[in-house]
């Protein structure tokens with residue numbers, strides 16, 4: 584029996600959307616901060632994984648949505664997705680289209696997208712139509728998973744890059760929701776095949792190659808925990824006191840396991856934590872001044888998706904590289920001194 588048996592079968596719904604944006608010189612009918620983009624197309628492909636090597640891809644789901652707010656095509660958007668204002672007059676109202684998308688998704692699946700912008704746009708669109716912005720509680724961002732598995736990098740890559748990387752035949756142009764979802768589903772399949780191959784080859788790999796499950800987060804967890812320290816004469820004391828706060832999961836209150844301990848990055852301190860049940864959280868601390876010119880630390884702990892967690896990991900890596908560089912320079916200087 585395979586050690587990954589409990590993972591199978593697993594269904595992934597890879598979705599991709601296109602959205603129109605307000606036009607800068609026309610007063611927007613709604614605050615663009617509330618609605619940064621209005622969905623005009625939803626595409627999706629279902630990937631059913633029955634074992635490490637057995638994947639079935641569904642036929643693409645595709646639906647055109649008629650916008651209610653941004654009815655004039657933004658030229659920048661138009662250039663990318665090749666649609667005009669007259670195209671925006673057809674399609675279903677958002678809620679009807681979303682209902683059909685939900686029916687396509689079915690039950691018990693992992694929602695997937697490339698990057699996390701589709702998720703935030705979807706939430707904004709649900710809210711504007713008076714719905715709860717809660718979506719499927721398991722979300723996988725394919726982009727960082729591809730980076731780690733395919734190239735062992737944290738660099739952000741485009742869908743087109745990953746298509747080339749896996750030599751997936753390019754039969755259609757990018758930037759229509761259903762075609763992009765189809766490409767992303769193919770990339771997901773290749774990435775999962777690679778992932779299980781790496782797992783099988785290196786049973787005692789180090790922790791830098793994380794578990795598939797750590798890429799799946801709950802996009803509905805918005806609970807935060809904020810705290811602040813007492814006031815101190817120096818910034819250093821304030822930070823020390825803020826860092827010493829014992830952190831527990833804001834949902835289940837269990838003790839958190841440190842993934843990356845507190846480190847300084849510019850004017851903030853960052854850290855990464857894990858709750859066994861609710862996955863990754865990032866910590867952030869800033870030093871602030873009281874009116875009396877004393878210092879206190881303000882801390883924030885919140886749930887993060889793959890991208891946000893990657894941000895902390897990259898900052899930590901930059902810091903390590905910086906330390907290494909400085910040590911190397913110091914060593915070289917020492918050598919020079921000895922030579923003299």
Ligand SMILES: [Zn+2]
Nearest residue numbers: 832835858861
């Ligand atoms: Zn928890």
